[in-house]
Amino acid sequence: MNKITLFLLFLGLSLGFQSCNSKQNKVDNKLISVSILPQKYFIERIAGKDFRVNVLIPPGASPASYEPTPKQMKDMSKSSLYLRIGHIPFEKAWLNKLLEGNDHIKSVDMSEGIELIKGTEVRHGDHFHEGGIDPHIWSSPKTAKQLIANTFKVLVQLAPEKEQEYTGNYMKLMSDINVMDKGAEAIFSQMPEKAFMIYHPALSYIARDYGLTQISIEHDGKAPSPAHMKKMLHQAKAHNIKTIFLQKQFNIENAQVIAKEIDAELIQIDPLSEDWLTEMNRIMTYLKK
Template identity: 25%
Template sequence: MVAMKSRISLLILALVLVFTLTACGPKSSGNIVEGKVNVVTTFYPIYEFTREIGGDDINAINLLPVGVEPHDWTPRSQDIVNTSKAQLFLYNGAGLEGWVPNFLKGLDSSSKVEAVEVSKGVDLIMTDEDDGHDHGGSGEENHHEDDADHNSHSSGDSLHTDPHTWVSPKSAIIMARNINESLQSVDPEHKDGYEERYNKLAERLQALDSKFEQELTKLPNHKIVVSHQAFAYLARDYKLEQHAIMGLSPDAEPRGQDLVNLAKMVKEEKIQYIFFEELVSDKLAKTLAAEAGVSTMVLNPVEGLTTEQEKNGDNYFTLMEKNLQNLIMALQ
């Protein structure tokens, strides 16, 4: 009996610890501000573009905390409360946020928030890679029944949508336009300000796009080996060839034979660098690099900022510029 009570006490203590750790986990940035247009975004690139276009006319709240990788993240109860009170909810779509359909169903019944899929209009890339995290999004089509083409990612069992749209400046331009139109829709009073700031952002994105085209097309090599299959849009738009250790999710496990084949290809093609990213483990990238006798380098999918990057004032543009410089170095 004493042993039974002891086990029960330990179980209760373990449960208390779990709930305490959950309650103290990373929180989203910001809270609802009365009298402002409150915009909730799901992760960093959308948040940055929204703040640039919205300026002082909005209060932007980003759900994904700094230093957290978005693929396996799920919202907290406070995120539902904040979004219920907001005027606009901006999410990437294309299957990135598999939790969105249930999240929207969980909002307060009196909520007037407008939900917008920011990747709408991007020419989506289909892949037979399945990361097991519902990137194919079996539920998101319910929110866009008038757009069958955009939601073709949910129509088949063998193909899944690559959700990493923002990694290409060409797609980012479309996403910024969608954000601008959404802000004007919920707050027409500040339409001119949104339009002016959007035009400035679009010019910067177009300049970045032109720079990627000019710099990458003149390089002798075009094959890149990355840890996480996050660069298909970048590869398509700037004529690169992506080979990934893992699938759409950075924690998907590769098969041993895949690593052997990749190492062989790296040696045969005389590839000098294996790319990894900061928000996930670089263990497999370093393992492959050691096997192939090459070096590693960062290629950032810009899914979020690390704490250090936030302190340094990094943003989408500085990270993409670093990506370009690293690509130039790797593809010489």
């Protein structure tokens, strides 16, 4: 085999490799990356199956500690868009790494326009929420409506030819949420006792939006001490609490102790469920009891 033949063979292999590599790294305009499963629900309610959704935090994982897999990072690099929640610890820890070398990805904050709950410092587990901001904006019908409006706006920008279809789907979703919202307002406004207990304070926006008091068993983001447990028992009895909420992602033992002591029902909830509307209706139903 002469030198010219060898050169041509090498050139062909090199071009073939570059072509394959280019295909692997090709941006998929129909692929949208998001942080949590409820966002996938919102996108699909508005746009159907027009887009594929890469969810970075899978079922059962915690937004406080999850680390994306190599496959998720690869899918992220092919995305044209990243719709982030805004203030969850996962995004604070991973946003720069996810976007590094991916200048084609447009990152959009879905918390824009929402009146955020801010404190001097909000500690959850081994992390602090950015700027003392409670990130659980998807966990109340009222704040979720703005989150969904932001999502709708982005989807119409991506597919302007589908604006009429997306508008109809968006209005149907908002109608479903308004039914839940108005029903909750009517009932909570008549309730003399408006306190509920939860292990991890994930329903702060519901508490604020409907005039409820959220009592968190978790103390400074840690499992409660014996002294804090005693305080929680006193508060539970004082507020006549008969239901304690526990998210799927958290340990059940301390909540079980309090539930047994005050003869309360322990209800597992999942605000991060992909079937967001069903789970929110379920949570609101228990809160009304």
